Amino acid sequence: MTLRLRHVALALALASLGGAGHALTVPHLMGQTELAKVPRRIVVLEFGFMDALARLGVKPVGIVADGDKADQVLPHLCRFYPPGSVTVVGNRHAPSLEKILALKPDLIIADEEDHKQLYAQLSRIAPTLLFRSYRGSYADQLEQFSLISRVVGREGLGRTVLTEHRVLLDRARASSRPAAGRTAVGVLAPTGFFVHSDRSYVGSLLGALGRDNPVGNRDGQTQYVLSAEGLLALNPDTLIVLYNPEDEALFQKWRSGPLVRALNAARANRVYAFNRDAWAKGRGVIGLEGILNDVIRSRVLSGEGQGR
Structure with a gap:
């Protein structure tokens, strides 16, 4: 699918999402998930989703690390997730279901590469969205950000962020010869x-x-x-x-x-x-x-x- 068609498909999917206070029908790799309201207690299981929430000004209740210690978060995310500020539910490749359950989330955002086999178990804890981030493309990252911005009720900010990103992308492309x-x-x-x-x-x-x-x-x-x-x-x-x-x-x-x-x-x-x-x-x-x-x-x- 071309990038333009992917954006059209995403726009159609986003059109099915309601606003704050309304039920949301969210498309993802496992089909569609119904959310009764804008989620407030979110657990994210991959760095791209941590990035999205940080840029949107939304603090999750649970995150993952690159190793077994809370300080093993990517350097560019450390200022948003300093050690001890958010509960770490384990390694991103093998998160702890027990730790996730203890946080009583109302949404889990998971990655296809590491968490597809856990999807049924995660879904029993809370509504779970499965995206392709770890093995995803550049276009996948932008599409997921757009969708997440709607899910958390920050669509306007999300559009502004993507506009700023495209300006920077154009600057970088201008240096390409x-x-x-x-x-x-x-x-x-x-x-x-x-x-x-x-x-x-x-x-x-x-x-x-x-x-x-x-x-x-x-x-x-x-x-x-x-x-x-x-x-x-x-x-x-x-x-x-x-x-x-x-x-x-x-x-x-x-x-x-x-x-x-x-x-x-x-x-x-x-x-x-x-x-x-x-x-x-x-x-x-x-x-x-x-x-x-x-x-x-x-x-x-x-x-x-x-x-x-």
Whole structure:
């Protein structure tokens, strides 16, 4: 489905939603869920939903962390969710049903990748919306934000936020030049180099910024390990590598490998590195603001050859 058709479909779905104080019929991946009123006690089980509520000024009663500690929240969300300010119901990949139940939520927002198998159990606790965030595209994030803004009764603010986002997107797109060529992106971790396809979150964002991502889905996966030989076969003109500070030595070793040095991107000095958590996990409009500002400041898509 094209982006325009997706927006039309979303608009039709949103038209079925009532205003504050009225019943809401909310479309999501598991069909439709009826909400008797605007929810006030919300538990969110993925970073993109935490991002959405933070930007809309709505405080959830429960959130998830990236690990087992409350302070393991993405850096750009820490100011909204400082340790101890909101109950953490566990790791986003394995939330605690008991902790969620104890919060007595009137809405749970869950992710398809990690929580589809828990959907029936979550739905017995509270009405549950299931979205595709973790494996979703850039367009998915914007659609979910629009829908969530209606669900929490902040539609007007949601429209303003998206207008501001599009202004920033246009600024970032203006820095994109044909000289950057085919642009690929991947996460470097101790377990390998994970490329992101043109239908992944960051991969599809490159398309919205005017660049061709040569990486397609493989076996239905939008992110998968690719060897140095496989990367050389793709031979992108610009390469974005995402890794965290603790993997700096790993990046230097990988970057100096003969196959990586043979890439068009490497020979033209167009290998750029950014923070893995900020880019690969920074779903939502707040996360996108950080990514787009990185794009603008670094001129990664300009083709100027100022990479590492």
